[in-house]
Amino acid sequence: MYPPVHVADIAQHEGKEITLHGWLHNRRSSGKLHFLQLRDGTGTIQCVVFKGNVTPEVFQASDHLPQETSLTVTGLVKKDERSPIGFELDVRDLQVVSRPAQEFPIGHKEHGVAFLMEQRHLWLRSQRQQVILRVRHTVEKAIRDFFDQRGFTLVDAPIFTPSACEGTSTLFEVPYFDLGKAYLTQSGQLYMEAAAMALGKVYCFGPTFRAEKSKTRRHLTEFWMVEPEVAYMDLDGDMELMEQFVSYVVQTALEKHRVELATVLERDVSKLENVKAPFPRITYTEAVEVIQKAGHPMKWGDDIGGDEETVVARQFDRPVMVHRYPAEMKAFYFKKDPADPKVALGCDVLAPEGYGEIIGGGQREDDLATLEAAIDHHQLPKQAFEWYLDLRRYGTVPHAGFGMGVERCVAWICGLHHVRETIPFARMMERITP
Known part of the structure; x- marks a missing residue:
């Protein structure tokens, strides 16, 4: 032996x-x-x-x-x-x-997705699923390498939070001892803003939870997100960081898994070769014009949904950055554009080939009075955000950041129709097993 x-x-x-x-x-x-x-x-x-x-x-x-x-x-x-x-x-x-105690339930034949999801613990053994999980591993390592090589500090955000970033309608509520209610986090961003005021450049990377009742191919109830935050950064700097980040992650995955992507997953890797900075940039207003020209009944102020994202992304051979959305569409913490207060200093990165938004972020409001007014406008409990307001009371500075969902990124790189294959054990509205 x-x-x-x-x-x-x-x-x-x-x-x-x-x-x-x-x-x-x-x-x-x-x-x-x-x-x-x-x-x-x-x-x-x-x-x-x-x-x-x-x-x-x-x-x-x-x-x-x-x-x-x-x-x-x-x-x-x-x-x-x-x-x-x-x-x-x-x-x-x-x-x-x-020897197996009985015949392996997943044979060398076609099986329906519902059956395979029930057998997820065994489906992972298939060559296709192995490749997807290896790509996910590479993506997660590339994420850490990108930020670690640029002087960022990893800061772990809490899973339990006393309040929501954007209201409680899409959060899981849980009892929390004698303190009442807590929520499973939907973002670590607010905590990263606090950390950025201490360490300058930070990021968190962990699971997040969304209770929205969505069954689309792009949604999971539990998913992993990376969220960098940088002090003294404006929207332009944030957008540059976004495109450098996406380019690095995609090219790293392509370099390591080119053969597996092409042969096992039958991915057209030439589409990924184009994913290099700089990315095209258009305003929300320009995006609306593109969507309207394509025949979609959309007006300024409407949200850009999945179908509309596809229309915009189809115009380019690499991700497109859509910035300056209507301020009313964005969360309370977004800074408004001084040149046009109707729009917020935010940006979404839309992946090509119909994969939609993979990054959302922007510049945060750094003025105390303006942020207090925004909390009142959104009818949020001010007491829950007093600690967040302290960041504006003591040494406030311009700052910006973003969030990227790992599963959407992996689905795009692998050319998968549904994000459920990108995570070892998917949690969706109708599934919590195995």
Whole structure:
């Protein structure tokens, strides 16, 4: 027995005898040969069992192994140009670690999405889902690398909050001991504003929760979001940070997963190659004109929905930045444009190919009196925001930030129709299991 090797590192062991630990994905037989597809989490390799190279017991056993049998396989690494990974394993020995108690429920045939979601804990073993989760891992690492390399400090925001950023209509309410009600966070932004006044450049990265009753392909009840916040930054600086960030994340994922994206997910990677700064920038007013010309019945002041986002994004070969939305559409903390108080200094980044908004953010109101008036206007409980107002009472400065949902970004990079495949265990309006 040799120290175990991972399939991903197989090229380093050409011509050597090695041992693999894994699970049987598929098998077929041809006379004196059994072909076993072994996966180990890092990749899949074909293990060839030749009758003349193993004991009769091993050869016999190899012909009756059910899908998802746990195996330890020892053999010689051989180059094979026909293999997707360029190598195969010439088996010398095989040991069964465990056999499935019954037939694996997900066979090598088409299954409906509803069935697969019920079997999500097992569906993760499919090659497609493995690739998606590896891309997600790369995206999350790229997010951290981008900010860490630029001097940002990671600050963890609380999950329980006493109040909402934008009202309580889309929050999960939970009892909180003798203090009454608390809410599951929908954003760490307000806390990042406090942290930015201490550390200058910060970001939080964690789960967020939205109780809106939406069943669209872009929505989840629980999702992960990254939210940077920077002191002494205006909207222009914020938009520049957005496009640099998106470009870095997408190009990092493309560089690492180009082959998997193209072959396993059948993603047109040429679409991702265009995702490089600078991005086109248009105002909300200009976006409305584009939408109206396309025949959509939209007027100035209306929200830009999913269909309208697609119309705008279709005009460009990379993400487009739509800025200066009507102030009445935005949350209380957005700063209004001094040149036109009807609009807020906010920006959304719309991904191409119908994937919609992946980033939302902008410049925050830094004037105490203006922010107090905005809280009153939105009929929010002022007492709950006294700590937030303190940030304007003591050393207030211009500042800006944004939020990006990981799942929407991964769905776009992978070319997926629905965000439910981008997270290991999706939580949606109609699903809380497995």
